[in-house]
Amino acid sequence: MLHIIWISLLIALSNDLGGSVNAQSSDDSLLLLPTQSRCPAADPNLNFRPVVGILSHPGDGASGRLSNATDASYIAASYVKFVESAGARVIPLIYNEPLEVLYKKLSLVNGVIFTGGSAKTGLYFEVVTSIFKDVLKKNDAGDRFPLLAICLGFELVTMIVSKDKNILERFSASNQASTLQFTENIDINGTVFQRFPPVLLKKLSSECLVMQNHKYGISPEKLQKTESLSSFFEILTTTADSNDKVYVSTAQARRYPVTAVQWHPEKNAFEWASSSIPHSEDAIQVTQNVANFIVREARMSTHRPSSQEVLNNLIYNYSPTYCGKFGTGFDEVYIFS
Ligand SMILES: *[C@@H]1O[C@H](CO)[C@@H](O)[C@H](O)[C@H]1NC(C)=O
C-alpha cells in the first residue's frame, strides 16, 4: 500500500518536473528512500564506543630532551593514532599513578596495549604484571578483555608467564624492517591475521612490511620447551635477525584474547624518524589491519562505564609534544609528569 502511494507520488513528481528528467531513472533512485531509512538495530552484544587503555612507559620518550622530571612517563602518539584510526578512543594508564587510580581507569577501558620501550624492572614491571594478571582475571570471569603486547610488551609478558626474569635471549634486530614467516599449517582464524586480505598475508612472508626494533626476544625453541609459555602461547610467526638467529615475532594466547607482537604495527603509518620504517601502501595496510583487529576485540568487551568518567580521563585531556624535528626517536609523544 505504502509503495503504491510512493510510486504514484513519484510519477506525479517526475511529471511535475516537466519531462526533462528521465522518469524511469529518477523513479529508481527515489524509490530507495523508504528502505534506506530502515537500518538494522546495532548488535547489542558489541560495544561501538570502545576505549583502549595504553600504559605509559618511564621517561620522556626523547632521552631527556623534553623532560628530565624523575616522575615523567610517556606514550608515543603513534600508539594513540593507531587506536583512533580504527574507531576507538584512548585513556592513558599512567604507570606511576596510585594503583587505585590505575585500577579505576582499567574499569573504564575495553582493552589494553603494552607499548615498546626498554624498562624491565622496578615499578613499571610490577604494574605490567599487575595489569596482565587483571586482564586474565577479567577474561576468566567471562568479561572479554583484549591485550595487545607490542615489542617490550611481548618481552614482559614472556617474563611474567614463564615466571623467569632471565628467559629472554639477545637478538640483533635493532631498527630493521622484516618479513613474518608463518608457522606451517597455522590456523589464522581468531588471530590478528584473520581479516588480512589474502594478498597482503602472502606478501608478509616475502616482503619487509613490518618494523622491528629490539635487542631481546625469545626463540621458538625456547618458547616451545618452556612448558608455561608453550601452554599459554601459540607461535603464529617467526623472523630471523641480522645474524639469521630466529625469534618469535607473533604469538597468540591459546585461551585468552592476548596477542603479542615483537614488531611495531603502529610505526608504519605514524612514525617517520627512522628511514627503515616501511611506508608503502602494503605496509600502511598492515598498520590498519592490526588496529582494526585490536579495536574489533575491544568492541566485544562488555564494560559500559559512565560516559562522563570516560570523558574525564581520555587522552584528549593531554596534548602531545612534537619532537620529530630532532630526527631521532618518536615524532610526537604525550608526557605525563
Ligand atoms: C635534561 O638534562 C640534559 C643533561 O643535563 C640536558 O641536556 C637537557 O637540556 C635537559 N632537558 C630539559 C628539557 O631540560
Ligand SMILES: *[C@@H]1O[C@H](CO)[C@@H](O)[C@H](O)[C@H]1NC(C)=O
Ligand atoms: C573461526 O572460529 C570461530 C570461533 O572462534 C568459528 O565460529 C568459525 O566457524 C571459524 N571460521 C572458520 C572459517 O574456520
